[in-house]
Amino acid sequence: MSERVSVMIDEEKVDSRIRELGEKISKDYEGKTVHMIGILKGSVFFATELAKHITVPVTMDFMSVSSYGDGTCSTGIVKIIKDLDEPLEGKDVLIVEDIIDTGRTLSYLMKTLRHRKPASLHLCTLLDKPERRVVDDVKVDYTGFEVPDEFVVGYGMDYAQKYRNLPYIGVMHLEDD
Ligand code: IMP
Ligand code: MG
Numbered sequence: 001m002s003e004r005v006s007v008m009i010d011e012e013k014v015d016s017r018i019r020e021l022g023e024k025i026s027k028d029y030e031g032k033t034v035h036m037i038g039i040l041k042g043s044v045f046f047a048t049e050l051a052k053h054i055t056v057p058v059t060m061d062f063m064s065v066s067s068y069g070d071g072t073c074s075t076g077i078v079k080i081i082k083d084l085d086e087p088l089e090g091k092d093v094l095i096v097e098d099i100i101d102t103g104r105t106l107s108y109l110m111k112t113l114r115h116r117k118p119a120s121l122h123l124c125t126l127l128d129k130p131e132r133r134v135v136d137d138v139k140v141d142y143t144g145f146e147v148p149d150e151f152v153v154g155y156g157m158d159y160a161q162k163y164r165n166l167p168y169i170g171v172m173h174l175e176d177d
Contacts, residue, residue: 002177005153005163005170009145014126014155014169018046021124022053025142033057034101035091035118037068037084039109040064041164042098045156046126046144050096061086065105078108088116099127099147103138110138125128127152127169145169 025034034054038047040062051058064082093113100106106123114121124142131149147169152157154166163170 001174003159004173004175005166005174007168008147008152008171009169011064011168014144014167015049018049018126019053021142021144022029022050022055025124026048026053026055029054029056029094031056032092033059035086035088035093036060036096037113038062038096039098039105039107040082041168042156042158043096043126045164046098047096050124057137059086059091067107078105080112088113088118091118092120093118093122094119095123097123097125099129099152100125100140101129101132103133103135107135126155144155 001109022077022111036045036047036051036109038060041064047060051060061084062082063080063084066079066081095106095109095113097106102155110121110123122141123139125140126144128140128143128146151159152169153163153172154168154170156164158164159172163172
């Protein structure tokens with residue numbers, strides 16, 4: 001099997017969309033501090049780029065959860081691998097995710113984090129695959145792009161831990177040699 005990546009959303013489009021999201025979030029959080037929570041590792045590229053375009057104060061924390069193995073298929077099992085460093089009580093929390101697929105990860109995470117009593121809890125994702133959703137309690141507040149049901153890589157997203165560093169969003173093709 002050989003791996004090939006084709007461009008789905010080029011670098012310029014991704015960058016300008018992130019800029020727009022930053023402007024929108026800056027307006028919505030006027031007078032507040034955005035406490036961004038990046039979900040490791042996929043959201044790191046997006047979270048840091050987004051933070052650079054937010055003009056209100058930003059604090060950042062990261063957590064690592066896992067719902068996938070090394071392949072392309074959801075197991076439905078969510079575990080916290082690394083928890084947050086800081087408490088959330090009273091903070092205006094913005095969860096930043098790379099992609100929402102079935103929604104299982106975020107459904108579990110939002111419930112867990114709500115128990116920690118943040119002042120507000122919102123969700124921002126670079127990509128959303130709405131056709132793949134299997135839960136109905138995940139409300140996305142900020143979406144970069146809605147994408148069709150294809151396995152995407154780049155801009156933080158991986159296939160077997162590779163391709164996160166691509167500056168664009170690509171589609172992963174696995175081809176017989
Ligand atoms: P969900 O729980 O099914 O919504 O899965 C969400 C997580 O699965 C994302 O945060 C990604 O880490 C991973 N994921 C889902 N679809 C893709 C994809 O197309 N490419 C890379 N990772 C993906
Ligand atoms: Mg992820």
